[in-house]
Amino acid sequence: MKNDGKNRLETMIGKLKGNGYKITPQRLAILKILSTSIGHPSVEKIYEQVKKNFPTISRATVYKNILVIKDLGEVLELAFSNDSNRYDGHLPHPHPHAICTECKKIVDSELEILKDFTQKVREETGFRIYDHRIDFFGLCPDCQKNKE
Amino acid sequence: MKNDGKNRLETMIGKLKGNGYKITPQRLAILKILSTSIGHPSVEKIYEQVKKNFPTISRATVYKNILVIKDLGEVLELAFSNDSNRYDGHLPHPHPHAICTECKKIVDSELEILKDFTQKVREETGFRIYDHRIDFFGLCPDCQKNKE
DNA sequence: TCTTAAATAATAATGATTATCTTTTATTTG
DNA sequence: CAAATAAAAGATAATCATTATTATTTAAGA
Numbered sequence: 001m002k003n004d005g006k007n008r009l010e011t012m013i014g015k016l017k018g019n020g021y022k023i024t025p026q027r028l029a030i031l032k033i034l035s036t037s038i039g040h041p042s043v044e045k046i047y048e049q050v051k052k053n054f055p056t057i058s059r060a061t062v063y064k065n066i067l068v069i070k071d072l073g074e075v076l077e078l079a080f081s082n083d084s085n086r087y088d089g090h091l092p093h094p095h096p097h098a099i100c101t102e103c104k105k106i107v108d109s110e111l112e113i114l115k116d117f118t119q120k121v122r123e124e125t126g127f128r129i130y131d132h133r134i135d136f137f138g139l140c141p142d143c144q145k146n147k148e
Numbered sequence: 149m150k151n152d153g154k155n156r157l158e159t160m161i162g163k164l165k166g167n168g169y170k171i172t173p174q175r176l177a178i179l180k181i182l183s184t185s186i187g188h189p190s191v192e193k194i195y196e197q198v199k200k201n202f203p204t205i206s207r208a209t210v211y212k213n214i215l216v217i218k219d220l221g222e223v224l225e226l227a228f229s230n231d232s233n234r235y236d237g238h239l240p241h242p243h244p245h246a247i248c249t250e251c252k253k254i255v256d257s258e259l260e261i262l263k264d265f266t267q268k269v270r271e272e273t274g275f276r277i278y279d280h281r282i283d284f285f286g287l288c289p290d291c292q293k294n295k296e
Numbered sequence: 297t298c299t300t301a302a303a304t305a306a307t308a309a310t311g312a313t314t315a316t317c318t319t320t321t322a323t324t325t326g
Numbered sequence: 327c328a329a330a331t332a333a334a335a336g337a338t339a340a341t342c343a344t345t346a347t348t349a350t351t352t353a354a355g356a
Binding site: 126140 | 229282
């Protein structure tokens, strides 16, 4: 059973309060976006969104809030070297993604064989593994159509 | 049967010549390092190495050469957002890696189930997939020992 | 050997993210 | 409820790997 945005938001707020963080209006606005977005927004996207209600907000505020929420394990950061980071506050645990190289869309994936996979890597390399990053790159259905 | 460094080097040189690129001493030195290293060196590591024989070499030369070789598909680039890129000229096709978060060691992995994995993502998302990036993060055996 | 397009080397520019610092504000406590 | 204070916001500067630029040098074919 997946958490809906409401529950995610409450979880996030609870975690922040429990760790002594204040709930400011700007922070709340950022939390709302992170908890409800399934499109893996960038800082810029979040900034533009929040700006509608808080015209004086600074990009730095968005960055700092995301850092706090990330450190509490409530948002997954997908960092790219040549593009801005993208954030998933809806499914904050590592999971595979399909990334469209054309429109930069990012789609979640849930794969059962992932556990076997991790176990195999463990056996093969002797690493103690505690995180992963699995991205598949290609064309999403929309962009495939547009290329015809 | 894996290519040894020698064969890899010859393959790279052939591809460069075949595409009208000149073989300069600096370029050759970079090719040699890329073709023989199994440790996934960074630009800085390559730069320091080449500098021993070519004290006046510029970092820009290393960057530009890697770009050329990468565009010819002869080196795999592993880009990180908070760390320098790392390069694999030994196995230039996408494959899973185990990355030590302590010492930054990068170990190759060959996994058979990868094909099933990719097929599953294809079915699940409708993407036309042509590339992937699979990283497992953790502690390598050496760093596990040092933590005891 | 000469020619010329490409490569090198030095340096400036880029751009996302982080750091710094002052002002403002959420929350606690008397 | 007001005052105190620690944290957050906002503005702006700094960072740092990578890319772009430009003048000089050089590999390789004629």
